[in-house]
Structures are given as structure tokens and as C-alpha cells.
Amino acid sequence: MGTLRKKASLAVFFLLFVALCHGVTSPNKKTTYIVHVAKYQMPESFEHHGEWYASSLKSVSEKAEMLYTYENAIHGYSTRLTEEEARLLEAQDGVLAVLPETKYELHTTRTPLFLGLDKSSDLFPTSDSSSDVIIGVLDTGVWPESKSFDDTGLGPVPSTWKGTCETGTNFTASNCNRKLIGARFFAKGYEAMLGPIDVTKESKSPRDDDGHGTHTSSTAAGSVVTGAGLFGYAQGTARGMATRARIAAYKVCWIGGCFSSDILAAIDRAIHDNVNVLSMSLGGGSSDYYRDSVAIGSFAAMEKGILVSCSAGNAGPSPSSLSNVAPWITTVGAGTLDRDFPAYVSLGNGLNFSGVSLYRGNALPDSPLPFVYAGNASNATNGNLCMMGTLLPEKVAGKIVLCERGVSARVQKGAVVKAAGGLGMVLANTAANGEELVADAHLLPATAIGEKAGDAVKKYLFTDARPTVKIDFEGTKVGIQPSPVVAAFSSRGPNSLTQQILKPDLIAPGVNILAGWSRAMGPTGLAVDNRRVDFNIISGTSMSCPHVSGLAALIKSAHPEWSPAAIRSALMTTAYTAYKNGQKLQDSATGKPSTPFDHGAGHVDPVAALKPGLVYDLTPEDYLGFLCALNYTEGEIQSVARRSFQCDAGKTYSVTDLNYPSFGVVFESSTAVVKHTRFLTNVGPDASFKASVTSDSPSVKVSVVPQVLSFKEGEKKTYTVTFTSSGEAPQGGNAFGRLEWTDGKTVVGSPISITWL
Ligand SMILES: *[C@@H]1O[C@H](CO)[C@@H](O)[C@H](O)[C@H]1NC(C)=O
Ligand SMILES: *[C@@H]1O[C@H](CO)[C@@H](O)[C@H](O)[C@H]1NC(C)=O
Ligand SMILES: *[C@@H]1O[C@H](CO)[C@@H](O)[C@H](O)[C@H]1NC(C)=O
Ligand SMILES: *[C@@H]1O[C@H](CO)[C@@H](O)[C@H](O)[C@H]1NC(C)=O
Ligand SMILES: *[C@@H]1O[C@H](CO)[C@@H](O)[C@H](O)[C@H]1NC(C)=O
Numbered sequence: 001m002g003t004l005r006k007k008a009s010l011a012v013f014f015l016l017f018v019a020l021c022h023g024v025t026s027p028n029k030k031t032t033y034i035v036h037v038a039k040y041q042m043p044e045s046f047e048h049h050g051e052w053y054a055s056s057l058k059s060v061s062e063k064a065e066m067l068y069t070y071e072n073a074i075h076g077y078s079t080r081l082t083e084e085e086a087r088l089l090e091a092q093d094g095v096l097a098v099l100p101e102t103k104y105e106l107h108t109t110r111t112p113l114f115l116g117l118d119k120s121s122d123l124f125p126t127s128d129s130s131s132d133v134i135i136g137v138l139d140t141g142v143w144p145e146s147k148s149f150d151d152t153g154l155g156p157v158p159s160t161w162k163g164t165c166e167t168g169t170n171f172t173a174s175n176c177n178r179k180l181i182g183a184r185f186f187a188k189g190y191e192a193m194l195g196p197i198d199v200t201k202e203s204k205s206p207r208d209d210d211g212h213g214t215h216t217s218s219t220a221a222g223s224v225v226t227g228a229g230l231f232g233y234a235q236g237t238a239r240g241m242a243t244r245a246r247i248a249a250y251k252v253c254w255i256g257g258c259f260s261s262d263i264l265a266a267i268d269r270a271i272h273d274n275v276n277v278l279s280m281s282l283g284g285g286s287s288d289y290y291r292d293s294v295a296i297g298s299f300a301a302m303e304k305g306i307l308v309s310c311s312a313g314n315a316g317p318s319p320s321s322l323s324n325v326a327p328w329i330t331t332v333g334a335g336t337l338d339r340d341f342p343a344y345v346s347l348g349n350g351l352n353f354s355g356v357s358l359y360r361g362n363a364l365p366d367s368p369l370p371f372v373y374a375g376n377a378s379n380a381t382n383g384n385l386c387m388m389g390t391l392l393p394e395k396v397a398g399k400i401v402l403c404e405r406g407v408s409a410r411v412q413k414g415a416v417v418k419a420a421g422g423l424g425m426v427l428a429n430t431a432a433n434g435e436e437l438v439a440d441a442h443l444l445p446a447t448a449i450g451e452k453a454g455d456a457v458k459k460y461l462f463t464d465a466r467p468t469v470k471i472d473f474e475g476t477k478v479g480i481q482p483s484p485v486v487a488a489f490s491s492r493g494p495n496s497l498t499q500q501i502l503k504p505d506l507i508a509p510g511v512n513i514l515a516g517w518s519r520a521m522g523p524t525g526l527a528v529d530n531r532r533v534d535f536n537i538i539s540g541t542s543m544s545c546p547h548v549s550g551l552a553a554l555i556k557s558a559h560p561e562w563s564p565a566a567i568r569s570a571l572m573t574t575a576y577t578a579y580k581n582g583q584k585l586q587d588s589a590t591g592k593p594s595t596p597f598d599h600g601a602g603h604v605d606p607v608a609a610l611k612p613g614l615v616y617d618l619t620p621e622d623y624l625g626f627l628c629a630l631n632y633t634e635g636e637i638q639s640v641a642r643r644s645f646q647c648d649a650g651k652t653y654s655v656t657d658l659n660y661p662s663f664g665v666v667f668e669s670s671t672a673v674v675k676h677t678r679f680l681t682n683v684g685p686d687a688s689f690k691a692s693v694t695s696d697s698p699s700v701k702v703s704v705v706p707q708v709l710s711f712k713e714g715e716k717k718t719y720t721v722t723f724t725s726s727g728e729a730p731q732g733g734n735a736f737g738r739l740e741w742t743d744g745k746t747v748v749g750s751p752i753s754i755t756w757l
Helices: 009-024 049-058 083-090 188-194 212-221 260-273 293-303 410-419 451-463 541-558 564-573 620-629 634-641
Strands: 031-037 066-070 076-081 095-100 134-139 180-185 225-230 233-238 246-251 257-259 277-280 307-311 330-335 342-347 352-356 369-373 400-404 424-428 446-449 468-473 506-509 513-516 535-538 663-667 671-682 687-695 700-705 708-711 716-726 734-742 747-756
Touching: 031 049, 031 083, 031 188, 031 260, 049 066, 049 076, 066 188, 066 260, 076 083, 076 188, 076 260, 083 095, 095 634, 134 212, 134 260, 134 541, 180 260, 188 257, 188 260, 212 246, 212 277, 212 513, 212 541, 225 513, 225 535, 233 513, 233 535, 246 260, 257 260, 260 277, 260 293, 277 293, 277 541, 293 307, 293 620, 293 634, 307 541, 307 564, 330 541, 330 564, 342 446, 342 451, 352 451, 369 451, 400 410, 400 451, 410 424, 410 446, 424 451, 424 468, 446 451, 446 468, 506 541, 541 564, 564 747, 620 634, 663 671, 663 716, 671 708, 687 700, 687 747, 700 734, 708 716, 716 747
Parallel strands: 134 246, 134 277, 180 246, 277 307, 307 330, 330 506, 369 400, 400 424, 424 446, 663 747
Antiparallel strands: 031 076, 031 095, 066 076, 225 233, 342 352, 342 468, 352 446, 369 468, 513 535, 671 716, 687 708, 687 734, 700 716, 734 747
């Protein structure tokens, strides 16, 4: 899952097992394929493309049936075939590609205030225009009874809406209203791979039995709910980013994962239904754009004017760990809020460390308790990780246990300590997570501490004959500084598919986010957790993505004519990269300033994004030119474009000329010159903007021509940036910088990353 809960890991292993079985079974074994067809090449002998698809499929397999036919997201269908049948089908005229099914995974009271939305709510259209915007959320479905979906005060469903409220297990048409205007579910691909859905375990309907989809959709556009909180933590008013926008839920993720044929079908319907924004907090590796169903479906959505916002992934802080990097997708990383849930660890030797926790329940005794390192209380080789069945009850009973983070779910470790008779847990980070602290609603008194504190605690445990510890839970604190910091888990650049496209695009709040939850699942997502809550606090780029989806909806309502690229540009060029005191944003993985590979253009600033001054706009044709620059074959481009498209042999295409609001500069050698051309569109009044560039490396010279651009209202102007490498690459092979255009009032900023190959 895209949250930091690792509860899906069991299911993931199960699926790997299934996949392996597919690999070793007989050649007659069928699997699901997505068939991309050049619909415009339909032979004249057919009246309808459906007949043509059916006849073509029948010629390779008598019995194969279509799971879905796709009309909008791609042209084609999905079906079950043997490998041999798939090969034969791919060789047919008019068939562009036959791609195997892929599995994807799902990668707020305080956030509106933190983002400055409250103090300037008058800037945003509050009445009719913002309630015309529809956000489609592809996720685990929705818990319609959540107060976040209360429709009090909302007018009729927008006339543009073409969707529906599908019925199924424990879900009827009356579960939709003027806030949750639509709900659908897509399970054919899932069932074809894993067998019929067990309705005793999950609802075969849009109902969310997991919580993730309720959390993401209420973050994007939940109504205002007073008195929200989790066990008294983060108590206050919960509201989505676009409180008056409408929500359409598309359930594509099930206990065993989210399958590409279902995701494509959902995008297909969402386009048909007329959503304005698509929010997808899921991802699956980084296959090439023309093989990635999320990228392909998003292209079609973008062509229809739908802004697609996706999570960047939780695979940080390793470099090149991003998913969803297609340039027509808005890729969102995660930062922290200024809110924390401190729970202090004080040792018998007087040392005192700060941790975080959302534990609420029986308190520990006031006196210090005996303390033990899990690695010293286990016979297993990785006893320090507190994995299921590895702690020795005689060593932990009546004690607090120090467990280390990794492999198993954080809350699960506490359940293991509890089962072995332990009274509490201190959960220490290792190098993989550094100082990043994620608060959890633990099942026993427990707190999480950073790597440095963990090392000091271990030193004490290894040297003191009778170690003791006390944990003090202090509730909710706001005003934590510095904030935001980039979350260690947030996936990092560079973009491994196209280094010239700098990703992530920006960061938004994704740590300890409060939003609506499903009452079918406890707050920790563990089967042993039978607590039920209306709101939950969780973390992940899954949480930052719907923040941007909701903010994009607000901008869309203020500027209905803006393209998805213009809206993204506004969000990016106004994002901030420094705190109010001038210091650069920090990375919680290193405790040092973060770079554009970590935060992209910076942290979203929705109020500034309403008036960006200038935007970098892009059309669908521009993106096709980008695919030409990547030397994609005609068939590859046509799978994405869904129409006949040929790159112009007489034209020179360059990835450096895609009109992106950021710069990914790649030098092939230490003495090289790279040019990037851009054009700006003035969306403000007549103005004259001047360029300025900063860079952190003396080895690169940057020049902008022209230096000054004077615009009439609505005018477009072109400029070229020349990057010259004049010396040795700096250590690490990367440098960073920033280009700003300003008229003295508005700053239009672009991040620059420079890579020497
Ligand atoms: C069905 O939904 C209701 C909420 O309306 C919930 O209380 C109930 O537990 C659900 N039943 C199942 C089997 O999920
Ligand atoms: C540990 O430090 C925190 C913050 O400085 C303080 O609030 C808390 O009382 C301290 N705990 C002990 C036991 O000294
Ligand atoms: C506890 O574990 C540490 C690290 O594995 C080890 O160095 C130490 O000797 C152990 N202590 C005892 C008493 O076993
Ligand atoms: C763990 O190891 C100790 C010492 O070798 C042994 O006495 C004990 O039986 C083991 N316990 C388990 C549960 O394997
Ligand atoms: C595409 O092909 C051209 C001509 O062979 C080559 O110069 C260019 O580097 C290629 N581009 C990419 C992105 O591979």
C-alpha cells in the first residue's frame, strides 16, 4: 500500500507466489492481457469496432472472452490468453501491443491551516464554480457514511456529470449524494487473476473495507467536520482541500492489489463520466510510458483536460525511486506538517529523547520499568526486528522492549511484544529511515524514535546492568519547526526514464495526516486491531497526492479554462523552497537541505498558485513530440495517442524543448553545452519579467536569452537557457540551481537539476 502501513505485505507475497506459479506452469496456462488496437485501421468489412475486436480475438482463441472493452483510456480490450495466443494476436494487422496484466499497489484537520487556505479563503471561489469541479479518486473505494461526505449546503449534481452510483455488497444507489456523486467498482481483472472475490472478506461494491480510499478522497474534497480526531489526537476541524468539490469514487484496489486492466477500465469510465481531476495514490515500478497503464490512461485523461495527480511513491530516500514519472502526470512527493505527537523516552541514566506516538489506552505505571533490547531477547537472527514469534516471553515479560524498524509493519511489532508479555515498546529507526518519525496508533504503550536516539538507547542497554525506561505521552503539539521537511520515505529523483524531466514535480503534506476512515478496519489496518474510528492519522505519498488533487480542483474552479499543464505550472512555479527565515527546506533523511530530486519545485503554496503571473503551458501534441524525441516506434506512440500519428521526419525533436516548468539538464561530458527552450504564457496583466539564475556549482555557466520578457495580457514569449559545463563534475555528479522570472511582485520559479553522465 502507498501508506506507510505495511499491512499489504502478506497479500503481496501471496501474489508473488501466484505469479511464480504462472511462470512455471504449462504453456496452456492463461493470463490476462491488455490488447491495444489501432481502431482507425478497422477494415471496411466491419460495421462496429466491437465486431472487429471479437473476430480478431476469436481467430487466436475460440473461447477467449473480453473482460473489458476500452473506449476512452485506450482503444482495445482485456482478455485471458495463453502466451502463444498473445504472440499470435500481437502479430495481427491493427494490433499495436498485447501487454500482460500488471499489479499496482497503493503507494486533515491541520493541513488547510498549514497551507494558508484559511486566511485567504476569500481568494477562492466558494460557491458555485468550485462545486462544479469533480474529483475522481481511484483507490479502495469509499465509506459513504463518513461525515466527510455530508452534502449539506451543496447544490444539485453538476449537469456535466455522466457517472453513476453502482450497487453491490452493502452499497446501494442511496449511498451517493451531492458530495459523493458517483461510485463504481472494477473487479473483473482482479477476479480473472485471483478468483472470485470472497464477499465475507471484502465488499464486491464501491464500499471501502480498507480505509485508504476514504482517507484519500476526504483529503481531496471532504466536507468540513468539526470535532474530528483520532483517540483525542489532532482534535479539531477536518476538511478536505476543496470542500465544495464533488467526489467520484472508483474502486480498483482489493485485498490482493490493484490490477492494470481494472485501473484502465476505471480511467476509461472516469473520462466518460466527465471528472475534472483524477487522483491516483497508487503506482507500480517504472516501466516505459507505453507499457504503463497508469501513464497511458492518464494521457487520454490529460487530452480531455483532466488533471492527473499521482503519488511519487514511498521508496525514498534511495535515489531514482520514483513511480508515475510521465510528463503529463503531476507527481507528488511528501513533506511533514508543523504538527507532532510527542512521546518522550527517558532512560534510567537521565537521558531523555523525543519520539512520536498516537497511543491511547491504559497508561504505564509512573515508575520506570525494566528495559530490554529485542536482539537480546530472541533466538532468531533478526530478533531486533520483533517479527512474529521471535521474542522469548521469559526475556520480555513485564518489560519495555526496544525493537528496530524494518521488514514488518511498525504496529505489528508492538503486537508481537504484547503477545510475548511485554508492557511497552520503543521503536527505533535504523539508517534506512534516519530521523523520520511516523506516529502510529499502537496497540500497546509505544513510541517511535529516530536513528540517533536509537543508537544512544542501545549503547545504554548494552552497558547498563539494570536498564530502565519511562515513556511520557504528551498528546498533540503544533508549531513544530522546521516544517515542512521532506519525508524520508518520499521517493526521490532522478527520473530513471527521462532524466531531462525533473521529478517529483512538487511536495505536499503527507506525514501524520488526519482524514476519514472506514469502519470496517481498525486504524492500524491489522486484523488484530478491532478498534473502530471515523478518522485516522496515516502517512505516505498516498496522502500528499490527494492534497494536490484538491488544490488543483480549487485552481480549476478559479480558472476553468486552464489546461492541466497550466494548473500544474501554477502549482510548481509558486511552490516554496525555503522557510520564512530564508533557510532552505530540509530533508528528514539527512537533516540537511533537500534538493530538487527530493522536493521538485518545492512545497505547494495554494494561495500563490492562484496568481502565478506566467505559466508553462503544454498541449497533447507537445507530449507526442516528446515521445518522438524518445525515438518511440510508430506503434508505441499510437498505443498512447490512440490515433494515427507519425513523427515528422523533417523535424528535429528534443526532450529538452518540452515546455516543462523545470529543467533536468544532462551533460554527456565535462565540457558540453545543453540548450533548453521554453515559452511562457502571461495569465496576468501586462508586465515585464526579468530572469535570474542561481546554481550551486562553479562548473556550470547558465545564460538566459532574452533576459527580459515583456508581455501583453495573454501573450506568449519564448526564451532559451544555455547550460555550459566548463569543468569537472562536482562530487556525486549532480548540481542544482533555480531560474526565476520576476516582475518585482510575482516570482515564477523553476528548479534546475544538472547531471554529468
Ligand atoms: C455495511 O455497512 C454498514 C454501514 O452502513 C456497516 O455498519 C456494516 O458493518 C456493513 N456490513 C458489512 C458486512 O460490511
Ligand atoms: C523530556 O524532555 C521533554 C522536552 O524537553 C520534557 O517535556 C519531558 O518532561 C522530559 N522528560 C523527563 C522525564 O525528563
Ligand atoms: C545484546 O546484543 C548486542 C548486540 O547484538 C550484543 O553486543 C550484546 O553482547 C548482547 N548482550 C547480551 C547480554 O547478550
Ligand atoms: C533459545 O536459546 C536458549 C539458549 O541456547 C535455549 O535454552 C532456549 O531453549 C531457546 N529458546 C527457544 C524458544 O528456542
Ligand atoms: C534518438 O535517435 C537520434 C538519432 O539516432 C539520437 O541522436 C538520439 O540521441 C536518440 N534519442 C534518444 C532519447 O534516445
